[in-house]
Every structure is written in structure tokens, then in C-alpha cells.
Amino acid sequence: MPNETNQDKGSKTESEKSRIYERLRSAVGSDNVSIKDVDRVAYSRDYWPITFRWLLEGKIDTKPDFVCWPASTKEVSEIVKIACEEKVPITPYGEGSGVLGAAIPINGGIIVDLKRMNKISEINEQNLTVTAQAGINLTNLETELNRKQYTMGHFPQSFYCSSLGGNLSTRAAGELSTKYGKIDDMVVSLEAVLPQGEIIKSKTVPKSSTGPAVERLLIGGEGTLGIITEATLKIWPTPEKTVLATYCFDSVQDGLSVIQNIMRKEVFPAVIRLYDHLETERQYNQFPKSKGKCILILLMQGSEELVAAEQKVTEKLCIEHAVDCGEEPARHWLEIRFNVKEAADFAPKDVILDTIEVSITWDKSMELYNAVISAMKKVNGVFYASAHASHFYPQGVCFYFTFGGVPVKTTPEDFYRKVWDAAMTATLEVGGSISHHHGIGIMREKWLGAELGTRLEMLKKIKQALDPEDIMNTGKMGL
Amino acid sequence: MEQIKKNRWLIKLIAKANFSTKSQLLRNFLFSENKYLPKTKLEANAKSVLKCALCPNMCRFDCPVLKAEKSEALSPSGKTRVAHLLETDKLNYERETTSIFYNDADCDACKQWCPFGFSVGELSIGIKSDIANRGLAPKGLLAVKEKILERHTLYPENVTSMEINPKKKAEILYFAGCTTLNRRKETAVATTKILESAGVDFTVLQEEWCCGYPLHALGFRKEFEAFSEHNIKSFKETGCKTIVCSCPSCAYMFKKIYPAGKYNVQHTSQFFWELMKNNRLNLKDVEREVVFHDPCSLARKLNVYEEPRLILKSIPKINLKEAYSNKKNTQCCGRGGALGIANPALSLQLAKNRVAQLKETSASVVTACPSCELALKEADETIEVLDLSEIILAALNQ
Secondary structure, three states, rough: OOHHHHHHHHHOOOHHHHHHHHHHHHHHHHHHHOOOOOHHHHOOOOOOOOHHHHHHHOOOOOOOOOOOOEOHHHHHHHHHHHHHHHOOEEEEEEOOOOOOOOOOOOOOOOOOOOOOOEEEEEEEOOOOEEEEEEEOOOOHHHHHHHOOEEEEEOOOOOOOEEEHHHHHOOOEEEOHHHHHHOOHHEEEEEEEOOOOOEEOOOOOOOOOOOOOOHHHHHHHOOOOOOOEEEEEOOEOOOOOOEEEEEEEEOOOHHHHHHHHHHHHHOOOEEEEEEEEEHHHHHHHHOOOHHHHOEEEEEEEEEOOOHHHHHHHHHHHHHOOOOOOOOHHHHHHHHHHHOOOHHHHHHHHHHOOOEEEEEEEEEEHHHHHHHHHHHHHHHOOEEEEEEEEEEEEEEEEEEEEEEEOOOOOOOHHHHHHHHHHHHHHHHHHHOOOOHHHHHHHOOOOOHHHHHHOOHHHHHHHHHHHHHHHOOOOOOOOOOO | HHHHOOHHHHHHHHHHHHHHHHHHHHHHHHHHHHHHOOOOOOOHHHHHHHHHHOOOOOOOOHOOHHHHHOHHHHOHHHHHHHHHHHHOOOOOHHHHHHHHHHHHHHOOOOOHHHHOOOHHHHHHHHHHHHHHHHOOOOOOHHHHHHHHHHHOOOOOOOOOOOOOOOOOOOOOOOOOOOHHHOHHHHHHHHHHHHHHOOOOOEEOOOOOOOHHHHHOOOOHHHHHHHHHHHHHHHHHHHHEEEEOOHHHHHHHOOOOOOOOOOOEEEEEHHHHHHHHOOOOOOOOOOOOEEEEEOOOHHHHHHHOOOHHHHHHHHHHOOEEEEOOOOHOOOOOOOOHHHHHHHHHHHHHHHHHHHHHHHHOOOOEEOOOHHHHHHHHHHHHHEEEEEEEEHHHHHHOOO
């Protein structure tokens, strides 16, 4: 997997490694650099499902040479400068929950773990902003906001186990995104270290017209263009009221049509989740009214007046085409939404499961849904293919597909890649985007050219200009 | 039946799958998992370890060790990933590697968030037993083990008895615990006075041995069993039916880890609340503001967090305030899992982190565990730390 050039870059003689080690120790302190095998093993993976296979099969082929824990932007800059001079690859690391391999040090080198950079420097109640270092855990950030009666409204399924920096680097989306936006919508300003060690910091202003917002190249850059070290984000007062509702539709199409109309009324419930028949049966079969239906979960929150208006509009639009199922299924979703146990249950049984999120405009939404489900089912061994739609826009929707299957006369990895290929190819053929919010990492590199077209060349030129030594998260995103 | 009903969708799907998929699925369900599990029998629960290792670390945000440390190797799933690789001989058992398992507070914070109900602390105990069985337990801890075996307590002072009511038989046995007897004698004295004041007919052991928690937590399984056998024998000699413990770790061990016995094991907070409910304690005003720190072993392992609050609220004029992290959502003081012995510096950092949280509410702390009391006080001498029994005694003495 590692390409030759970068692998060479990762290969250093023992005396070179000793020199780099000493330089890193003087940059961040001797306690904050490790070459211990146990640390190198711990950072050899993230949560890409291929790494489940590595764990099961005992493969540890992607160990970094050094793990560094800087405490400040300045220290990150020092590490990057050393890496640049020594031509050593760098892999930024948050909490390792990415599902596409972006945080795996495939060429060895230096892991820059931002975990010590977990401070909140300001909660500004006047400007409705929070400024925090990129290594902070999302739950711990939200808890501190809640203590002051604020929320960021960002609750991805990795809420418990991901860092702010990781979310920014992948343009992540939370479950309440239809109201609060995705992480990229929440960023007001950021500070980052570029691949030659330069520090950039954008202004905390609500909007400016001062040329392209170049710092935003790092949002979604997956660490290939630099390391985000701090960000200022939008916050909101804790909602006065939260209301839950559930409706059951005959078909995905019926549900989507109603949601489209909700959007057209400029009503944005925090949570809108529409499950197809199979996912409804899998996750909500304890609710009899959902039998043979597609369930819609709504969560509306905000001021009393706003919630009352949202409730009135959604109820009116839904009830004409659906069965009202009350609050209980929505409450059930709230209770189980952070239960992630499928990999633990099924990976040891060589049952391959994964999720694939893509986006599409309304006019092609059903076409995309049908095409991806059908393409995944055609792969020999797939016995499960389903989807829910969970992030909505006036212009379109994000589908979140799930597949499950067993490798028949092939390896688990080959089977996994075949299903992905089927889903990605179908998405591209219909005209959807290959990723809504998980990013590219290693897994999606193959289809990034088809997705971006000539923009990939543009991205490569930017990468070359910013990172002439090609050290920043090498071998990711097709760069 | 319920499972079949719940998974009907899956059964239908599999029925619809083609023959090759069906047969592959059957083979995988029957045989695959064993390929990935250790080939030899181990003390660790290898299946649970692997499940934990395959989780994205969903409990990491609440892990007190990870709040004080920085390496992924010390994260909950980081530990079990390394454990799986060790157990399946993909990594060598070397001291530098196995040392991660001794950085554990056994506080069960993780258990609250785990869909499987795993406690990484509990999983680590099996792993530490395997390490000990290979003769690779840290040398310092082997020395501690020898001292415990020799003295029957953790402490050089070696106080093993309250020296009251020798050889008396009674239905109630008060078991102070070796940490209380050696380092928080005030608690034992207050407790016996409270019991006497309420007219409780109780006895104490002539010689208390450690409950064995440190040996258990550090993976010295066989040695722990000797302590458990001795203590059970001592309990029998008193003719007791109820054992009341000052230390929640002792109560946890007697209740959940010792072989199931006929004893009703209670923590003092539970026993005192029963006395108060039955108007057997005449409490007067104690005019002060306090914050209650929930010991993990009491709130999480024994599910006891209301009784201490009911007691404090029943003492006239006490202003009980709540820390932001309270009840089952408490944060460890750093002494759980014998961490104070295994890694004193990390243990102290955990205590400092907890003190900082408590001080946001009040610098006058009441708790109900001798280890928590020692840890919090060591972390910050300026705070006041009292055991629940001391506050009750103060209310009795007014």
C-alpha cells in the first residue's frame, strides 16, 4: 500500500532516527516523544474497517517511528519544521475514530497526537462562540458548553470518541445537522500549522470579503495540507424545548417527498431521519405500527415559539401521508444512537459490515437510492443492503447506506472493496457525491479523480506548493 | 423466543440469500471466531477483550486515566487491542508493553457507556493475572504482594483490629478494612460510636485481614483466594449475618467477588441510613456547606449513591451541594484498581483532577471511602475531607 517514494522517506537509518528523536525531544520535551513499541502499535491504525482485519489477523505493518504529543501550536510548528528538514512523513492524530484510514501512518514517520491540546480558551457568550484547541474530545467540549447553558449542536455518532480537529479535518456532520449545520458550517475561524511549519490564524469575524478564505482549505484536508491546532466555532443557547415525533410512511419516496416539502416551508428540525423498509424492520421492529413501513424520526428543538411552529408544520405535512407513531420510536433512537457494537459482534465471525454515506440532489435522490442498493446486492455474498437518509437540505439529501455480507471464494478485504466499488460507481453514475461527511482517507482515493475531475489536479498543485517535501499525511486523498 | 422475534428480519434475509452465501455464513458463524482467539486457556476473558478491542473507544471521553495521560495505548480500547495481540502471540509479553495494564483505576466509568456492559478495569484484571502467571508482574508490585502476604494488610503500621469486644458473637459484624484501621482510624472510631449510640449489638474481628482487593486488582489471583478463604472463615466464627464495611471496596469484594455467601453485606452509608430511618440516631444541627464525592466503588460497583445524600440531607442545617460530576457520573479519586500502588504519580494526578472538580462546588468534601479520603487530601491539603461517619458523629455530639 505505501508508495515507494514515501516509503523511502519513512525509512531512516538508526543514526538518523536517533538524531530525529533527540530533535523532537528538545522541541516538545523528553516525556512527550515516544519510540516505545507499545505506543507505536497503538498508533498503527484508526477505525477503518480494514484495520479490524489487521487486528484479527495480528498484522501490525503500519507503525510510526515516533509519537509526539505537542502542547501548543508553536510546538506543532517545531515538529513540522523538524519533519520538513529531515524529510520524515507526519500523520496528525486526534482520537483515531475515522473510518477511512486517514490517520494511519502508512509510511511510518511521526505521529503528531494533539491530545494534550485539549483546552478551551474562551466561551464568548456575547459573540456566541467557543474557542478550543483541536485535540479536545467532542463530548468534553459539549459538556463544558452545557455547564454554561450553551450547545454546539454537533453530535456525530463518534461524539464520545472523536476530537474537534478530526471532525474539522474530515468535514464531519452531526445527527442534528439539519438545524445546526455540519462542522464546516460551524467554524468561524481557525489556527493551523502549514507543512513547512508556518502558523496561520484567521480572524474571528462573522464574515469577510477579503479574497478566498484560504484557511478553509484545511477544513476537510484530512491533515494533508497542514494541522489544524485551534478553532473558534459557533455555539447556541441550550434549547428551551425539545419535541419528538415519529411517522411511518409506505415508501422511501413518500417520506422523501414530505421531507422535501418541510424544507420548502423553511422548517429545519434538528433531526430528520428516514429509514427504508429494511432498516425500519431492523431497528424499530418492537413498534407494531412500523411493520412494513418506512419510519421517520423527527426531533425539533429551540425556542418555545419556534418548536411550536415546526411541530405544527411537520405534523400537517406528515399526517396526510403517514401514520403517527408518537414519541416512543424517537425516544428509542435517542437512547441507542451512540451504541456502536456491530463491528465487535460480527467482525470476529468474518461477517463484513460497513456504512457508506453519499449525497445527491432531490431530483435524483430515488434514482441514487435504488442504484446503490441494487449495485451492492449484486456483489456475491451480500445479504444485507439498506439505507437511511439523515441530513437534509432544501437542495437534497444524504443517504447513509449499510451493507453486510460474507466473502464467498474471496478474501474479506477483496469482498469489502468490491462492495465499496459497486456503491461508489453507482453513486458517480447517478451524479451524487462519493462522500457526504466521512471523508476520503485511503479507502475513497480510488474514486476521488472521478469525483473531483480537474479539481484534483488543482488540489495536487496546492499540495505541492504548500508541502514541497511531501511530508503531510502522505498517501492519503490521492495526494 | 424474544431473540428470534427481534431478529426475524435477519432470518428472512438469510433465507433469501443464495446457497453459497448461506453456506459461507453458516461456516463463518460456526468456525471463524475461534481462528482469532487465543489457542491456550487464559485467565483473561479473551472474547470480551476482542469485542472491546473492536470498539471505536466509545467510553474514552470519561476515562480518568486518559484525562491525565496522553497515549492511545492507555485508552480503554487501546489497552484491549494490545491485550488481544499479546494473547494471540502477535506481540511479545515484555514489561514495557504489559505496563499499560497497571495504569488502570478500575473505576467502571467505561462500563456506563459500553453496549456490552464491559468494564476495562475488570477485563484488565484477567490480563494482569496472565501477566503474573508468566512471571512478568512488575517487580515493585511483587514486593507489595509479598508484604501483604506477610502482614495481612497493605500497611506497615499493621493495625488489624479495633480491639473492642474481643471474640464476641453478634449478628452484626463491623469490618473497618485495613485502610480505615491504618490510615483513617477516625472513621472506625466514629463508626463504632455511632453504632453504640444507636444501641446496635455488633462485633469486630479479633484480627482483620485485608479484603484482598489489591491482590485481586493487580492480578494475583491465587494469593487473593487465600485471603478470601481466611476472611470467610473469620466471618463464620463471629456468627454474624450482616457485615457492615467502612470501605466500599471491602463491601464490593465481599458482595460481588467472594464466593456467594449467606451474608448481607452493607456499606456503612446503607446501614447508617437504616438507623436514621428508624429514628435510632438523634442528630442535631451541623451548620456547614459540603459537597459529597461519590466513590466509584460505592456509586458504580455497588449502585449506592442515594443513601449518603439522604443521610446528609437529614442532618439539620447541612447545606449539601452537588459536584457537576456526581452519583454514577462521578470521577475517580485515583486510588481504584490499586493505582495508588501501581503508579502513584498517575494516581495523584487523577486525585488532583477530581479535587479541581469538587472545589468548583465546595472545598469541604464529605465522602464514604477511606482511599478516596486519603487521595483527595494528598492532592490538596487545603481542602477539608471528612468521612460520612465523622459528620454523623459531629451531629450526634452537638
